[in-house]
Amino acid sequence: MRGHVSRWLTSAVVIAVLLAFIPMGYAQQKLKVGFIYVGPIGDYGWTNAHDVARRLVEQQLPVETLYVESVPEGRVEPFIDRLVAQGAKVIFTTSFGFMDGTVAAAQRYPNVIFAHASGFKRARNLATYMADFYQVYYLNGLMAGALTKTNKVGYVGAFPIPEVKRHLDAYALGVRAVNPQATIQVRWLQDWFSPPKAKEATQALIADGVDVFAFTEDSPTVIQESAKKNLLSFAHYSPMYKFAPKQVVSGELVHWETIYLDFLRKVLAGKYSADNLQNVDYWWLLAEKAVEVGAEPGMMINPLFVSRLKAATVKTEDLGTLSVYDLVQKRIAQMSKNPVAFDPFAGPIKDRKGVLRVPAGQTLTVAELTSMEWAASGVVGPWPGEP
Amino acid sequence: MVAIFAAFIAAGGIFSAYGINPIHAYAVIAHDALVVPGAFPEIFRSTIPLLLTGVGLVLAFRAQFYNIGAEGQLLAGAVAATGVALFTPVRGPMTLPVMFAAGFVGGALWGLLPSLLKLRLNVNEVITTLMMNYIALYFVSWLVTGPWRGPSVRGFAYTDQFPAAAWLPLIPGTRIHWPTLALGVVLAAGCAVLLARTRLGFAIRVQGENPEAARYVGINALRTTLLVMLLSGGAAGLAGVGEVAGVHHKLLDPNQVSLGYGYTAIIVAWLARGQALATLITATLFGLIYSSGDVMQVSLQMPFRVTSVFNGLILFFLIGSERLLAYRVRWAPRPAPADPPAPAAAPHRPSGEEQWE
Known part of the structure; x- marks a missing residue:
């Protein structure tokens, strides 16, 4: 019996210590931007190119970025949930297969700005973008x-x-x-x-x-x-x-950063909001220096x-x-x-x-x-x- | 429990190596996987396919039929359900029940061939069921890049989206497709009753523990194994229906339809130690592990591969310790050197007791 009590006590103490470490929400200064990738960032191709651009964006703009790699298509929505819970206000989903999930998430979070690469469905808070070769x-x-x-x-x-x-x-x-x-x-x-x-x-x-x-x-x-x-x-x-x-x-x-920088500058300047993206479609080529x-x-x-x-x-x-x-x-x-x-x-x-x-x-x-x-x-x- | 703690400590080393305070890391994981609104239900989304598939595998394993083909059976179920949703005139409230029925039949048929091979020609079922997975995988690939590719997806490898009647309802505020979850729970309970209280269950148990004895008492091995595999494959097929009708709403690349659920379910069933109801716990545990991995990626910004290592470690410790569960740890004083080496322990041995210093 005594053993039981002390075990419960120990558990309680451990849990209390753990809880004490839980970070309480602190005020966010920077705009948080989330990126969802379809592959691993070291793939030497599509995902890597997006991640290189993400790091350039973080250097050049007053934003904080978060990323998730190797996201299965059926899991894009829960990952968007988690990014939003982390405070992301702008989320880029970078694969065609994320399209329907991004559309659903855009409806669920009307105040978050979404942009989806290579797709064709847009909404008032969902833009599309593509750098084509x-x-x-x-x-x-x-x-x-x-x-x-x-x-x-x-x-x-x-x-x-x-x-x-x-x-x-x-x-x-x-x-x-x-x-x-x-x-x-x-x-x-x-x-x-x-x-x-x-x-x-x-x-x-x-x-x-x-x-x-x-x-x-x-x-x-x-x-x-x-x-x-x-x-x-x-x-x-x-x-x-x-x-x-x-x-x-x-x-x-490819230079995805040209698109990301342009898009985020317009977000920071208030030109793009979660209300006016219905017709925002970046189809960027040589002239825009996206490729x-x-x-x-x-x-x-x-x-x-x-x-x-x-x-x-x-x-x-x-x-x-x-x-x-x-x-x-x-x-x-x-x-x-x-x-x-x-x-x-x-x-x-x-x-x-x-x-x-x-x-x-x-x-x-x-x-x-x-x-x-x-x-x-x-x-x-x-x-x-x-x- | 000890295993999990050991895994946590080992994984803590990884966190430290990655430059994150392990205690902080676990606190964040606990918080973001359980406390954050909307995060808790996510655990059950991967639980659902693992539960259905795991229950089916428990049945098969109890009959000593090593069905490694749940992945293929799951995909077969997904294909059958997609066929009903997109290419039959079934519409309205009957759509989902028909899809589930088709999925069950699809999975069962996929499991049937290896069992016939085993029963008639004594071909090792581990190999055949495993190979059937690859056939299913390439079959789905072929369908979505070929005949079933949807006209509305601009050439990408997907079918069209299912009509609304073929979408499973969700628990409001979550993404849990509850009919599949309910089905899983019912199936787990049903299998528990089947195993413990019915003639077939008895036959399965005897067949699994001693095939010779089974034959001696007149249990029809053919019938038992076939029924077990029909149920096992069918359960995996149901999981496939849940994935396409509850999550994707279309058929797509096979590696996206199922995230290796058919293989993970083997461990789910193994850890459940032959108890159908225990899969409720083990499947949820795996849902939690998956979910923690997701949290680590987002909240701690850890690379995908590190989270895979973390998940792998936990599994390793769990499975590694599974064997030890047969023993009870007892702290004993060091025996005096003069003592005879305890042959007297023999009567206790079968009950699985061992002395640890």
């Missing part, structure tokens, strides 16, 4: 078309979804603009991150005679694997120059390849005959204007089945771009969901 893929394609010797360039795609198809088509249009004989060989991984599958796909493409690679997968595997055979490649998403400094030509880099051409910040084209690109000439309708290097520079300049002076998806464009997809004199709307299913001409390989 299609222009950059087109520019990479121009270079790839000039550098291929076998006239076969490869593309290792993650999932056959509109986002990847759009990038692949833009890449193919770039390749074909410089090299109308070239084909774009495609392999799908059905995975965002899978070094083994990426390795296998790269080897298969090498066996097919491909000598220049681009890809959508969150690891540098394609670069490393093709570099073993001294074949060229374009980096994807993160700075990957260092993985093959002699073979990486250029690539795509960059290159495999390393500040290095647009690997210096090793500049002379070859300057030696290759190409005939264009609007700029006459010029070197591929100059063409890339001119196109970047045109697409860095707002509104742009050039768009990769300017008609007339037929798909690989010969169906006219963009009529002459027109370009695609954002909605058409984000629901793109057709395959550009020159693309060879399976294309699930081809219309």
Whole structure:
């Protein structure tokens, strides 16, 4: 009996001590911003890029950030609950799969500001945002078309979804603009991150005679694997120059911080509130500096390849005959204007089945771009969901 | 209890290594997982699938049928329910019951093949049930990227959202889909009664403890094992229905449908030590562990992998100590050297007593 009493006493004391340590709510000075990531922050791709941006935001603005990584799609709402309980007033959810959960949370917390990356549902306190690469893929394609010797360039795609198809088509249009004989060989991984599958796909493409690679997968595997055979490649998403400094030509880099900084500055200035986001949709490209051409910040084209690109000439309708290097520079300049002076998806464009997809004199709307299913001409390989 | 404390101390080392005062860490976890409004009910969201699946596994394990395939059976249930919700004309108040029925049948059928292989060809069920998981996984993947991909999801790998009639109701103010929880509790109680009070339960127990004896007394092994696996797979199937109808409202990537519940439920069932009702406790314990992991990520801003290590440690200590529960610790004075080595302890030995110094 005595033993019982003393055990209960001990427990009570322990609990009391624990409770004493519970932090009581203290006044918050800084705006708290929460980020919900779909993958681990060390994934060398999508989530890492968002996290790099988060840290830049924390340095540059008077805000405090919180993050949660590797959040399963079915758990986004409870995690939003917890972030709100921690005092977050702005929450970014950074994966398409979080869309419905974010919409529900936006209804549940009408005073919290939400922004969802890559989705299409908005509300008075829910904005959407996306930094898209299609222009950059087109520019990479121009270079790839000039550098291929076998006239076969490869593309290792993650999932056959509109986002990847759009990038692949833009890449193919770039390749074909410089090299109308070239084909774009495609392999799908059905995975965002899978070094083994990426390795296998790269080897298969090498066996097919491909000598220049681009890809959508969150690891540098394609670069490393093709570099073993001294074949060229374009980096994807993160700075990957260092993985093959002699073979990486250029690539795509993202700067999510441009969007986060702009959005949060407007929140801090009172311009955005939980009431006026119904039509706020960031679709940011080269002109807004949300994306960059290159495999390393500040290095647009690997210096090793500049002379070859300057030696290759190409005939264009609007700029006459010029070197591929100059063409890339001119196109970047045109697409860095707002509104742009050039768009990769300017008609007339037929798909690989010969169906006219963009009529002459027109370009695609954002909605058409984000629901793109057709395959550009020159693309060879399976294309699930081809219309 | 000792195991949990030991785990806490070991995990405290991790917290310290990570630069967080362990006592502060536990206080925050306790506060944010239990006290913060809306946090407590979250525990039960992962409890629900673990409970249903765990109860089913208790049955199977009692019959000495090592069903490692609950994950696949859960997915099969989810697929069956999705099929009903999206591709049949069943609408209105009948939708959910039909979905649950379909899910039960789906899970049961998925569990049927390995049991037939075991019974007819004596193929090891651990291997077959495990492999059936991968088949289910890729089947779901194929469905959501292929024939079932919804026209409204812009090419992403999801089905369309279920119609409202196929959404499970929630307890107001929480996200607990209570019909599934109720089903789990009823099932746990039902299985307890089944095991303890019915002929089938008796057959299962005898079959599990001594198959030879079972055959001798005329228990039909085929019938018993089949029924057990139908129930076990069906229960996992119900959990799958709960996940798609109560949480996701669509079918999606298999690794998102179930967060490894089918595998975690093995531990839930194991720790319940063959008692169906005990899964109520063990499943809730796991809900709490999951929930604490979430809190650590948000409130302490710890990386996902550290929380996984923490959860793993607790499990390790729990399972490691499970064996010791068979013994009772008794503090005894050091026996005099002249004493004979206690052979007299023999009568006590079977009752599981051991002397610890």
